Amino acid sequence: MAELHFFTGTMDCGKSTLALQTDYNHRRRGLAGLMLTSHDRAGVATVSSRLGLSADAVEVSPSTQVWALVAARLTAGARIDYVIGDEAQFYTAEQVDDLGRIADELDVPVYAFGILTDFRTRLFPGSARLVELADRVETLQVEALCWCGRRATHNARTVGGIMVTEGEQVVVGDTDGAGVVGYEVLCRHHHRRRMTAVSARVAESGAEPLPFATG
Numbered sequence: 001m002a003e004l005h006f007f008t009g010t011m012d013c014g015k016s017t018l019a020l021q022t023d024y025n026h027r028r029r030g031l032a033g034l035m036l037t038s039h040d041r042a043g044v045a046t047v048s049s050r051l052g053l054s055a056d057a058v059e060v061s062p063s064t065q066v067w068a069l070v071a072a073r074l075t076a077g078a079r080i081d082y083v084i085g086d087e088a089q090f091y092t093a094e095q096v097d098d099l100g101r102i103a104d105e106l107d108v109p110v111y112a113f114g115i116l117t118d119f120r121t122r123l124f125p126g127s128a129r130l131v132e133l134a135d136r137v138e139t140l141q142v143e144a145l146c147w148c149g150r151r152a153t154h155n156a157r158t159v160g161g162i163m164v165t166e167g168e169q170v171v172v173g174d175t176d177g178a179g180v181v182g183y184e185v186l187c188r189h190h191h192r193r194r195m196t197a198v199s200a201r202v203a204e205s206g207a208e209p210l211p212f213a214t215g
């Protein structure tokens, strides 16, 4: 019996890398898979890892009917031995239901990857449904670290390095500090205190924080 497997963790903990490795390992054994993604930082219809690897994928938008997509491909004679779904936090609950149906009714294993919670610590709809449905939920072993050295468990959204708590749930961005709006992974202690690396440095130096809106 095929399983629906959900791999989760904070941003920047290696989920897309593992998705690409999972695809590679299956292809090495002559299997053919379907890769899904949504809103990858590198662009549409791409799974990309910060280690530099990337692969083409089918972009999942809110209107994508995942079951129908897979059924149409199989009917057209394509082989689908496994399904990989990256950025699965952005899928709708119905799309995740379809992933479960693919595992159950087609006996095709499904590997989903995504962050659990948003910048306000609330579950994403896709991740919530995956927790409800998955046969296995696994937290990645690679530990992304908070600036204090503790294991990072939460994703903070930042503007100019300062944590914000207002805004749309979905804003594509990175943890690399390059954009004005970005993300930083923090331990719960520092997420609760809204203390990012920048605000910790400011607090230590006694300087005034930069005049960015903090929401």
Ligand SMILES: Nc1ncnc2c1ncn2[C@@H]1O[C@H](COP(=O)(O)OP(=O)(O)O)[C@@H](O)[C@H]1O
Binding pocket: 009, 010, 011, 012, 013, 014, 015, 016, 017, 018, 048, 049, 050, 051, 142, 144
């Ligand atoms: N220059 C680097 N050298 C070694 N490892 C790196 C480097 N850049 C990124 N990584 C690894 O890649 C991980 C991020 O992988 P990625 O698949 O992009 O994460 P996610 O999909 O979870 O956001 C980091 O946790 C780190 O282990």
Ligand SMILES: Cc1cn([C@H]2C[C@H](O)[C@@H](COP(=O)(O)O)O2)c(=O)[nH]c1=O
Binding pocket: 010, 011, 012, 015, 016, 039, 040, 041, 114, 115, 117, 118, 119, 120, 155, 156, 157, 169, 170, 171, 172, 173, 174, 183
């Ligand atoms: C916390 C949070 C994140 N996002 C976005 C930012 C990135 O584009 C992705 C996560 O990608 P990763 O491969 O896991 O680094 O999600 C968002 O839209 N809203 C949020 O609250």
